[in-house]
Amino acid sequence: MKAIAVKPRNPNSVHLAELAKPKVSDVPNGRGVLVKVLKVGVDATDREINEGLYGNPPPGYDFLVMGHESFGIVEEVGPNVRHVKPGDYVTCTVRRPGGSIFDRIGHSDMTSDETYFERGINLLHGYMTEHFVDDAEFVIRVPAALKHLGVLAEPMSVAEKAIQQVYEAQRRLQVWEPKVAFVLGSGQIGLLSTLILRLRGVEVYTIARGAKPNLKAEIAEAYGANYLNGSLGEIAKQTGAPDLIVEATGNSAIAFEAMNVLGRDGAIVWTSITGGQRKTEVPTDKINLEWVLGNKLLLGSVNANFRHFEAGISDLAQGEIFYPGVTQKILTTPVNGLDNYREMMRQLVEAKEALKVYVNVAEG
Numbered sequence: 001m002k003a004i005a006v007k008p009r010n011p012n013s014v015h016l017a018e019l020a021k022p023k024v025s026d027v028p029n030g031r032g033v034l035v036k037v038l039k040v041g042v043d044a045t046d047r048e049i050n051e052g053l054y055g056n057p058p059p060g061y062d063f064l065v066m067g068h069e070s071f072g073i074v075e076e077v078g079p080n081v082r083h084v085k086p087g088d089y090v091t092c093t094v095r096r097p098g099g100s101i102f103d104r105i106g107h108s109d110m111t112s113d114e115t116y117f118e119r120g121i122n123l124l125h126g127y128m129t130e131h132f133v134d135d136a137e138f139v140i141r142v143p144a145a146l147k148h149l150g151v152l153a154e155p156m157s158v159a160e161k162a163i164q165q166v167y168e169a170q171r172r173l174q175v176w177e178p179k180v181a182f183v184l185g186s187g188q189i190g191l192l193s194t195l196i197l198r199l200r201g202v203e204v205y206t207i208a209r210g211a212k213p214n215l216k217a218e219i220a221e222a223y224g225a226n227y228l229n230g231s232l233g234e235i236a237k238q239t240g241a242p243d244l245i246v247e248a249t250g251n252s253a254i255a256f257e258a259m260n261v262l263g264r265d266g267a268i269v270w271t272s273i274t275g276g277q278r279k280t281e282v283p284t285d286k287i288n289l290e291w292v293l294g295n296k297l298l299l300g301s302v303n304a305n306f307r308h309f310e311a312g313i314s315d316l317a318q319g320e321i322f323y324p325g326v327t328q329k330i331l332t333t334p335v336n337g338l339d340n341y342r343e344m345m346r347q348l349v350e351a352k353e354a355l356k357v358y359v360n361v362a363e364g
């Protein structure tokens with residue numbers, strides 16, 4: 001079967017590879033789930049892998065099958081699989097357990113191992129192919145009524161984890177109820193974080209580079225958020241210092257700049273993966289002083305486990321009730337068929353107006 005692959009660490013090496021079709025019995029203990037791939041999304045991580053900055057092939061291969069944002073339909077399950085059956089729509093987590101205590105309790109997203117295993121990113125083949133098999137432990141059901149948003153389940157899980165982590169950490173304050181949040185960046189993680197926070201009743205300012213009108217602003221505002229562009233300092237003067245900042249710009253300078261505007265007792269969560277070498281000057285005394293006097297918190301969040309996928313799918317569903325038809329506007333740029341891998345990469349790398357590029361692998 002066909003697969004879209006890259007040679008990690010070699011820039012612009014995207015090509016079509018050939019893989020054997022997997023079998024349910026490839027997974028031990030009757031726990032295999034065979035999935036026919038329907039759609040696979042790509043994001044900034046895939047762009048960095050294509051640039052040769054990130055990612056590694058599985059041992060014994062000189063290529064890596066891309067794709068960590070999966071959506072498909074179950075074709076066959078092993079005898080010990082209970083929660084999904086043939087015909088169910090599903091998505092799949094990205095990271096596979098290593099050896100740390102966190103991995104052993106189902107929290108591989110929190111691994112303390114230096115080496116991590118991620119399908120389509122690091123040391124494991126991804127989903128950009130015709131079929132895949134995985135352990136039922138990593139396969140999450142997507143309701144048929146949400147199949148038009150199924151390819152957003154993975155990015156949604158990442159946003160969901162980041163926000164859950166903040167609320168979890170802020171339990172240190174006993175009565176934390178964020179009123180004002182800044183979401184920095186209006187890519188998929190920024191917009192999905194905007195949705196999650198609006199569902200929690202927070203006043204959200206989604207702050208990004210592009211001036212209105214534009215599609216990202218339209219989506220953020222349809223979620224009931226305010227879309228702004230401009231300097232964070234100026235914006236915070238108008239809105240008041242935010243209680244929560246979700247940083248998703250992909251720009252580490254902005255991640256640090258965010259520390260200048262956070263309110264007292266507030267929290268920032270960083271989600272950008274910045275593979276470059278950028279350096280920037282930071283007012284360390286000012287931030288140090290305000291951080292201590294304001295009991296502020298900065299946390300990083302990566303990846304997502306099974307439970308975050310479930311929570312994300314449930315928020316996507318709730319989003320359809322509160323803001324019907326809005327989330328699908330994120331899905332701007334379909335590419336039809338694995339054969340169009342060059343077009344997929346061209347859209348991901350060049351198309352400025354493409355908010356979400358994804359491959360329609362099969363009908364279903």
Ligand code: BGC
Binds near residue numbers: 158
């Ligand atoms: C993926 C995560 C992954 C991270 C780091 C992100 O693009 O969505 O699942 O953990 O990259 O590799």
Ligand code: ZN
Binds near residue numbers: 043068
């Ligand atoms: Zn991703």
